[in-house]
Amino acid sequence: MEYLVASAIGILTVGGIYLVLRLRTFPVILGISLLTYAVNVFLFASGRLTIGAPPILRDVETYTDPLPQALVLTAIVISFGMTAVVVMVGLGAYLGSNDDHVDDQVEEDVT
Amino acid sequence: MMTVIGMYVTAVALIVGAIFVSVGAIGLIKFNDSLTRMHAPTKVGTVGVGALLLASIIHSWTTGEGSIHQTLIMAFLFVTAPISANFIAKVNIHQRSCETPPAPPQDETWATLDAPEEDRELTEPAS
Amino acid sequence: MSLFLIVALPFLGALLPGIMNSAGRQACAGVTFTFTLAAFVGLLSHAPTVLSGGVVQTGAEWLPALGLNFNLFLDPLGFFFAGLILGIGMLIIIYARYYLSRDDNMGEFFTYLLLFQGAMVGIVLSDNILLLLIFWELTSLSSFLLIGYWKHLPAGRQGARMALAVTGMGGLALIGGMLILGNIAGSYDLSVILQNRELIQDSPLYTTALILILLGCFTKSAQFPFHFWLPHAMAAPTPVSAYLHSATMVKAGIFLMARMWPVLSGTPEWFYIVTTAGLITMVLGAVIALFKHDLKALLAFSTVSHLGLITMLLGTGTAFGAMAATFHIMNHATFKCALFMSAGIIDHETKTRDIPSLGGLRFLMPITFVIATIAALSMAGIPFLNGFLSKEMMLEEMEHTYLFGPTWLVPALATFGSLFSAAYCFRFISHTFLGPRREPESYPAKPHDPGFGMWGPPGFLVVLVVVIGSAPFLVEPFVKLVTGAVLGNAAEVPDKYIKIWHGLVPALYMSIAAVVGGLIVLALFKPLLRAWEATPRPEAKVIFEAIIAGAVSLARGLTHPLHNGAFSRYAAIMIVTVIAAGYHAWSTGAVSAATRAVQEAGPVPIGGWLMLVAATLGMVFLHRNRLLSLILIGIVGLMVSVAFVFLSAPDLAMTQITVEVVTIILLLLALNFLPNRTPVESSPVRRTRDGVIAVVGGVAIGLLSLHYLLRDTVAPSISEFHLANSYKGGGGTNVVNVILVDFRGFDTYGEIIVLGIAALLIYALTETLLNGPVRARLLNRTPDQPRAGDMHPMMMVVLTRVILPVVIMVGFYIFLRGHNEPGGGFIAGLVVSIGVVMQYMASGFNWTSDRLRYPYHGVIGAGVLIAGLTGIGSWFVAKPFLTSDFTYVRIPPFQEFELATAALFDLGVFLAVVGAVMLSLESFSRLARRAHVKDSEHPMDIDPSRDDPAMMKGGA
Amino acid sequence: MSNAESLMNIALIVAFVVVVVAQIMCMIRLWIGPSTGDRILALDTMVINAIGLIVLLGIAQGFTIYFEASMIIAMLGFVSTVAYARFVLRGDIIE
Amino acid sequence: MRKAFRWLLPHPFLTLLLAVVWVILQNEVTAGMTVFGVILGIIIPWMTSIWWPDTPRGFLLGRMLEYCLIVLWDILVANVQVAWIVLTRSNASLRSCWVVVPLDLRQPEAITILAGTITLTPGTVTADLSNEGHSLLVHALDTDDPDAVRDQIKSRYEARLKEIFA
Amino acid sequence: MSHWIILPVIMPAILAPFIVLAARYHIGIQRVLSVAGVLALVVLNLALAWQASDGSIALYQLGDWAAPFGIVVVGDRLSTMMILLTAVLALFVLLYAIGSGWDERGRHFHALYQFQLMGIMGAFLTGDLFNLFVFFEVLLIASYGLMIHAGGNARLRAGVQYVMFNLLGSTLFLFALGAIYAETGTLNMADLAERVQLIGPEETVGIRVAAVLLLLVFAIKAAVVPLHFWLPSSYAEAPAPVAALFAIMTKVGAYAIIRVYTLVFPPDVDVTAGLHGLWLLPAALISLGLGMVGVLAAKKLDRLVAFAVIGSMGMVMIAIAMFTPVSIAAALYYILHSTFAAAALFLITDLVRSSRGHLELQDAPPIAGAALVAGLFFVAAIAMTGLPPLSGFVGKLLILHAAFESPLVVWAFAVILSASLISVVGFARAGSTIFWKAQSIAPAEDSEPVPAPSVLSFVAVGGLVAMLIALTVFAGQVHEYTQEMAAELFAPEPYISTVLDTPGKLSEPKEGY
């Protein structure tokens, strides 16, 4: 089980990083989303993995660690807001310049 | 006694559900035409999951806590499945990924093919 | 008068002229003069103490921890320099009053001048080397302003920048040197440092400190090889040249060498560096000066040469050398300042400083002629003028100085230097004033002697020249006093007398040789000039500009390619950095065996894993088809949700799946505007590079995660407390929810604020776009793909009508149950939002929002406020922010249920989420509204009941 | 444990395996397409099967608290299907 | 009176439905929850009625239930058929085709129910509606006689719906 | 139970939604509320700083839950000084935003501004790492909004990169937090400090990687090379008042490094020893060098200032990286100085832009109110380049003095001194081009006279400059205070005991383990 989760995190990260390094806003945003999945699972896994012991108090002894779940929930919602923002800003930039490259184009004078 | 019967019934429901679910998937893989493919999963699959839900209901009664709210899930599935199917069919018709339907008797065309004027000259989509 | 006040007066005065331009030139000059005079008087008030060998000291703490204190002290050396600065300052002020023309901003000029004056006085009175540094740099800054005073002259701007660059560099070196020195001596107070000659000279850091400090001195005093900036500073108005570049600022370096003489001099390093630099500067300056055609340039290089002379004398490290240096500082100040003023007069009257176009002025400007001639002869070293005395002392000192090469070399070079020195003095006189009489019209302007205001100051200085020159005994005690201050307790003041006639000593012959040689050189001037112009020489200005330009283009080459806005490279660099740092941390640590057992995985996790991997790889390889990659990320989200259920996190699963739906809707809304495909742009090499980075990063994270998964925390997690007290203290059995709304409610509070801000931001940007140039484009956008008919399909509409209420009810149910079962405000909020979005998708944006009663801004604001006020509510029961309370109530026919403040907080969360999600989506779809699409007045496009009369009774 | 129970467990495992295999088949269809309609269909089917999966988990672990999760998927899963479809049909999914 | 009722309960059947859903959600039948469900059943439609402006005329609940049972039965039976087809028949031997169903129904709710029924009962999928809404486009998985399919739909389902929504 | 210490977070958090609700369409009311709020913050934070100045530590247990189980807010000398700095900066910047009319060029400026302040205050005050993350997100997302305020292509394009880079940063932060929690099972900084002590020498990789990831997160915020790339164009393109306010954002990173690496991973802890000694100080030196080289290279004034910010952060990080009480004291002084200096320069840049139309460092006609703007620029430039007599010079001396203890002392001296030379040359070029060369160029005929900036704008800039002068004049007192802070940071026992030994709801001290 641990191997599956760890490798899943790794693979999500691979996909995320690769897409983040693309040249257009849309794939980069998707890459960031993949990274978000990776980090959420990573954060979730920091409470270790427990099967069939949800942290809903009942008459049993063992529960999985609830704290990382709360943290991940916060992270999910925050990253949703962030995604919405980056999509909007990227869209605004595209509509203005009709160009969805993330990199400034060379002809533009920078510095 | 009831428990044992319940378990048997549960097992049966599980197997039935499994069969239907697999049929849905097989249909999805097997058929070679976009529209034909739709038939299996949109309902055989749905019924399969329905059977699994039934299993869970029966199981809950056998274990004693007895719950019926799974029926809601079934209801949702059965209500929403036609809409999904309808939209997917529209997509196939729109993208010409199936044979174009015959014209309707009373009205001039089908809603999906009734494209706005400004789009008429746009090139046909690649499916 | 307090030393503080003496230093402060010029600075205080500096405030006035700048703001009283309107009061007139006379007033500006008057104020400036008054403040200087006041400071001068204040200085003289200490004369009795100082001249009787006493030292005035005062101090105030500023930055004690660093040893940077406002300590001042006045000893003969300081008194001497302060006197020079203020005394000559007053003459300059008078002179400048008449020199500057009407369209010069006089107030600005005098402000800068007083700033500079204050800084100089500060230098010479500082008892703390850090304080001295501050004044030191202030002189650089104020001279930058003074040199650039005529902003319209490119020469002025460049000269100012060159001066600032060179002296600034020296200043920075000086900072280093002084800090090291202070570090050695254990204090930054001069009075302490000067007591520690042995300690400092034995320190291994002595040489470093010495070199850094000398860098400061040499740049300031224009010593070889930093002599080049001074002539270019001559672009400044003549009063500035006369004041800064002859009498005062350039002497700051000399002053510092004199100040530090007791602790730094006397070592071979000091001797070789300082004497050599001085000697070279002296000779070089003299030679160059001879061939300059610009009066001020000639004087500038002569200054360089004389500063070299003084430096050389200090370098010898002998008491007599020091005395000669001190005496020459005094003399040089008098005659050189007079000369600059005369040059200024000539420039002012003839409107030219070009020597070849001058000559014969003695008939037209007799007074100026007399003044300039006397001063020049003094500089040439003619007896009965003060220049002669100090120069002869120099020659005598040189005569028994051995530096390198044969013993006669140094004396010879010294004589050679003075020879050229005499030569350019003679040239100054003859080529400007002598020669045949000429008509006034033959000059650019009709020359005549200026008013007393302009020739008075130099006249006064010339008087001094003669007096000192013919009656040296008048100043001798003072010179010895100052010399004593220079020597400190490092050496005894020599008892030699300063007199005109020492008998037939070698120095006399050397003097005679110099003067005679000077006359011969002047006679041979024309051929020499030709030879001089034939020889190639480096042009300092060109070299400097080239260096700066080179530096700039180097800087650009360094920064621009690196910061060309290539985000993908920025990201790559960042990721690689993180991986590298992480690896370094890992490789330098210790790792031991796993402590937790691996749980074996059944078919479900394996299957889920397979699909997750498939979807992720699919996104990597098929990402160019954007819609497909969106579908695939949907799969990823689905699988992660299922995984959360499997790993006992139902709340997460629900949040994930709902957020997933909303995110996909959002991305689809955006994709509608964006291209549907991503073109192939990056080269295979680059894709490989990215692939490698990605794989390395992924492997690293995977291994790290595995490492933690197989080990326990160092101590039991704090969440044990949450599990134990969730019900007792939080009144809920869903521990996750209790953590969210109670234990860590503050996080949640911040989180909904993040959501709210996101929505506001999106709304604000939409507004900006719709009110900007983009608007037109949006309104007349043509779809990038052919569209099907039937905007609002009947089946969807009908379904929505039934299911929307159900969704809302389910949302309500999830909200209520959240505290005890999976659910809560977030999920409820997202569920309800999706329900409303369903309505938007079914009947369209306009039709839906036209009928909507609730402004989303309000919903967000209300949500955040409710959450915040719930938190504040606990203040009224004297509890901290967000302290929860709960109770159980029973109202028949309902069974007992719980009332918790946490629920109120959760309501705030719910509202904020709904408002934020809806406002964002609404903003997106507002962008999509197009001009020619009219608002649909019907919920569905196709409705047979509309055109069927039989059906109409039921219709609305 | 009784053979009824063991039978049920076997049935449960069979069901698990079958559903997982079904999911993988859907995934294959999603990869190969060819038409967008096929891909959306595959996704829709996977969502429905995921509900089945969660239900099975509920049975296996003996919880009813997974109910909300599966209900939400059942209730809202089709929204994303419709959204994808609407995007293909109209470009603008909210107009 | 009737107006007030209409204002309070814009969709009485929806209210009923919601109450039932609420009780099922609670997973237990108690008086309190039922009352609460009814209350919600009144409040929520009142909130959302802005989006359901044209109230349908009432329909015969009894006949509706009967219809549902028939449909359920058909679903079960026909699912087996389709499963059989899927497992046994080759792509080549499939005789799938379009079936056009002219509609006598006019009310959107009724048409939607019919379309849903068609899709749920295996072998047929409602693909589209004609642009004036007078016929349904149905895709049959495997039939040699499209007209038979059409007639069966009209007789078995549409006829009943006409009565229900009469 | 005194609630003062939480107010700096709560006040803006209540004010902002109120503005959105009540004054959405009335810029006038928005301005009044916003200024009033910031003024209140200044007074409040002044009181809090004064309260903490005697070394007393204010603890606030949110939800009445004791640390480490709940979130606590802690006000010690350092955090209260930082919030005071923020409030004062915010006041002048806000005045400028109003005076220059920037706040009218887009929607929701004042709401976002208040939210921004809330985020910064929270980040400085919180004693919980995950809560720090949340406040980072608050201040970041608010900064996104402010950064793209008023729109425009260049700004939006820069905005995209700014947002994306920070999203990566936030992701990294979460990875770090996951690692921290996985290793220690806690999130409270004081508790972490104690649990790190429990880690044995046989198993150190976990905490080491966690610690270094955290450091990198903060290093990104502090714009340490090579993690600085987000800064130049976003600061250059951001609206001037926003860029000026951002001067404090890099300091948040610096603050976090100081806090975490003196409290949780102090230099004397073995398990995390030698994590950054190898690279942090060199990186800081490179940051300083690169920043000042960028100043020399800049073709536009706004880029020039942006690079100056990188350089000044390099200075701060040099001092921090030595991690001695002396160097931290110097760093804290320099933080105060560079915040005001950078802010002033950005605002002056805007004054130039508004009257000159563009910021290209090339010949252009004279500008309105040139003398005053030139004077302000000259003063601010002196401060930024560390020339005497202003605070920049004092700070430079302090850092150089502290460098004597460092093994890299020679490098520190070489880089710091030559960097200041380069920046002096760079600023001199820029200044003489913009303010002097202009004199030699006649204004174009068709150019209509641009109105001189409003008095309020000058008041705002003047206020910042006044702060710089005050920092110089009272350098002794300020530095004495920063020394006390540094001492407090290197002896964290009172902090830890205050946080962990205060009982809360249902918990006696140290319950749970």
Ligand code: NA
């Ligand atoms: Na598109």
Ligand code: NA
């Ligand atoms: Na069917």
